Amino acid sequence: MIWKSAEYNGWGRVLKARGELARPERQSALAALPPAAAIGNCRSYGDACLNADGKAIQMTRLDRILGFDEATGVLHVEAGITVGEIARIYAPRGWLPAVMPGTGFATVGGCIANDVHGKNHHHAGSFGQHVQDITLLQNGKSRKVTPDKTPDLFRATLGGLGQTGTIVSARLKLLQCKGDLMTVTERRAENLDEFLALFDSSQATYSVGWIDATASGNALGRGILEEGETGYGMVPPAKRSRSVPFDAPGFALSPPVVRIFNQAYFRRIPERGRTQVKPINDFFFPLDKIHDWNRLYGKRGFHQFQCVVPVDATGSLREMLEKIAHSGLASPLAVLKRMGPGRAGYMSFPMEGYTLAVDFPNRGQSASLIARLEEMAAAAGGRIYLAKDALALAKRLKAMYPEQPKFAAAAAKADPEGQLATDLIRRLKLRSQK
């Protein structure tokens, strides 16, 4: 059968959709389908990958490598291949995707549609800044998009949530790496000021911070800065290492347990810091080892709140952390990171500043807390990340994404009948041209 009736969900498992899914295995099978929202491995948390009561095309079986130029490092791939797979094949040969999101299961199509960022955003910018061209399928016609020849369509496609056509394939400029090992240095930051100062002075190629979202008072904003460089040598056996963040029982998410866990997780790093050598996957995709870790939050699922605020808005960041600590709702999964200015599209998330991401189990006051955090991010001149969002209101979006009208115009041209719309697009009225 071509279409299968299925229930599927975003990674947070709060929002679900029932609809018709196709999963073509060849380009000819894809071309024979009517235009419909394309989805990958459904690693976006909310409803970016959902089309309730409609059709969606799962692209995961269109995952082939179509060519690689050793001289330039340009890799041509079908959209369904995952970044983890590219890293697995090419890291031993000295190349990595220039930007890798926090999960290796993200498809290239999804990385383009969300213009994702990684632990090197402050140097390398966003995923889309390393995309040389994209082949889209627009109403059955193939169309090549490049930053130089079709700049408007390119900018509407990067971070464009799949609204400018089905992303079929792309050429990515890979980054040279020394090998498939990482040298990772971890240092404690005792509070937010120290944390931000560590970030600002960090010279590392890759950096990310785990933040204890339950700490308050003098310890507010404390956490661990992880800095990484690629390297080569003997690969240590990929044991289930204790240094991986949440091997711990995540199902016990009551406030005292989270506080104790976070305390231990923080103290695990000696005060003077430590340096280890790890396989790259352990650094880039720490949670991928635990398949379906989203189930740790139980049936009701969870929300991730992720925002970015400008560099000068550290006061707002502090207020947000106070609110989160006070709520007692945070899970151990919380990340702070310095972002550079790099972004490739009208609807791209990144901006120069600090990004904060915190997971909340879907219970009690989580939704109202997140709504409040969104308001605070917007008031600080920041924005929220659509790939994570399940709760935002349409009226707040325009201020956060000032280039939305350009995006909507390009999407209307590419898909006049709105056949590519998803639940997220409808909820946030992202294609509205008013």
Added chain:
Amino acid sequence: MSQTWILLGATSSMARAFARALAARGDSILLAGRDMADLKRLATDCAARGAAMAEAVKFDARNPAGFAAIIARAARQDGQISAAVFVGSMPEQSAIDAAPELIEGTVSDSFTGPAMFLQRLAPEIEARGGGTIVGIGSVAGDRGRIGNYVYGAAKAGFHTYLSGLRNRLTRAGGHVVTVKPGFVDTAMTWGLPGMFLVAAPEQVARDILRAVDRKKDVIYTPFFWRYIMLIIRMIPEFIFKKMSV
């Protein structure tokens, strides 16, 4: 020793997974099928994943005139030549009831076409003193069921053919593996009702490769289908004829 594999029906997802597993070992692969555009994409994919050589070649199970050219291409390679047969077609039983002439195509795709190909390849394997044939059969070939007995009959014929070919090639140092997959998550089974314990193509590919390395004769994949089919085969015909499993 250098290995060249001919994959018949290489556009199927099981064949693709198997081709990638071979590519990771550095083998040479001839990807045979009808959709040349798709096969060429698969060939670049296999080359990128480490295949010593990967080439798309035209193969249509219903057109034996094209077989010799594929075997001639393979014969240019050094080392051992092996082949894996993934072709087959399964029209709905109701479609066959409406148009019984569909039986001819089903049998050509699932049995006689591949058999004619392998019959031409056998002397090449014997001459080189080694090589493996992998034939993808089906649990449907173990017993005739109301839902797909034409497909099942074609696969049963193929099983018997493989058994005989094994008997022949073993004498010359060759080997034949019969693979009987249960439900596999492919385009053929996508959305079909009544699917359970569905295996990923990658898992099936791993099982096949292990069977090749260990020179197994007949495998079920995933393994538990051996026991499911054991039970189904043991049901007496006078009871089975009233069942719709």
